[in-house]
Amino acid sequence: MSKKNLATIAVRGGIENDGQYNAVVPPIYLSSTYAFDGFDQKGPYDYSRCGNPSRDILANTLAELEQGQHGIVTATGTAAINLICQLLKPEDLLVVPHDCYGGSYRLFVNLAARGAFKLKVIDQTNQAELDAAFAAQPKIIWVESPSNPLLRITDIGDICARAKQCDALVAVDNTFLSPVLQQPLTLGADIVVHSTTKYINGHSDVVGGVVVTKTKELGEELAWWANCIGITGSAFDSYLTLRGVRTLVPRMKQHQKNSLALVKVLDAHPAVKQVNHPSLASHPGHELAKKQQLGFGAMLSFELKGGVEQVTQFIKALEHFSLAESLGGVESLVCHPATMTHAAMDEAAQLKAGITQTLIRFSVGIEDAEELAEDVKQALDSI
């Protein structure tokens, strides 16, 4: 069969596979257990933690979107990250970026403190720190690009090439871009992880995750662990997430269009000190993002001039943005990382990561671009 476009994969995944009634949309299988065909004759499914038809359709569709061989749908994004940690023995070294997702950081640090594996936390955009990390013979390199909330870009292809030389695996958290805007496996990565809670489901009504592997063997090993530690996703969540995936491609297009409109407003306004978005030529990762991404993405952050008073007024004046954590849904969200998503970091760690009191993050939704831009402009004018 010919190579399919991502939009076709997303829309057609599991369509018309119902042998019983020819339903066009795949039915949802909520049963926890499946009858054997006869004594010692197991059918394709026996128990829903181990395997479930609704979950498998989602897993296969996401694996195809990421151009991987195997997909494993998990109960949360964090469960997907925990699943990768199962590959590590106490003597193995995991290398992670200092500005990775807060929940990932908490998991890595606490598992390492208990002796599950060795951990090195580095700035992956710093060549000297990368050299030292590779010299220590890591087992897995964890990459998250773009980073949260400053949208720093890490060279995935370069890290993968170096990892190959020392037999290390590279796992990429691709949550911020989705397979529509970045395909880590084609850049040389071995594993892709998503919090499907974000763009993949896209409607802020499911918490979920997925792991996609480049090889079938690694996928089977991880699928075994997912069942063993009991973190596979539910049938109902899988059904809803697949429903969200259908529109992933057009959603990402609109998310990006809207974010570019907001970057323009923010970049031109005198109340704004700095805008962080890889689409800007002034962004340190601009050229790299152009090379390794298929679009600049819809997450952005910016610093206001002034102090907390200006932040408070700006957020209060916004009409079309909800003040909330999370991202990737159809609705626009505004977040103050210092007191919300990154509140667990102490002030010194926040400043080291570039998270100031006047930094604001947008998850730009798919509302009307002009209305969003007008809203941001009037809120900036009000401070």
Ligand SMILES: *Cc1c(COP(=O)(O)O)cnc(C)c1O
């Ligand atoms: C939200 C998020 C996670 C964690 O996913 P959950 O579904 O909340 O468990 C991991 N990585 C990134 C980049 C995220 O944004």
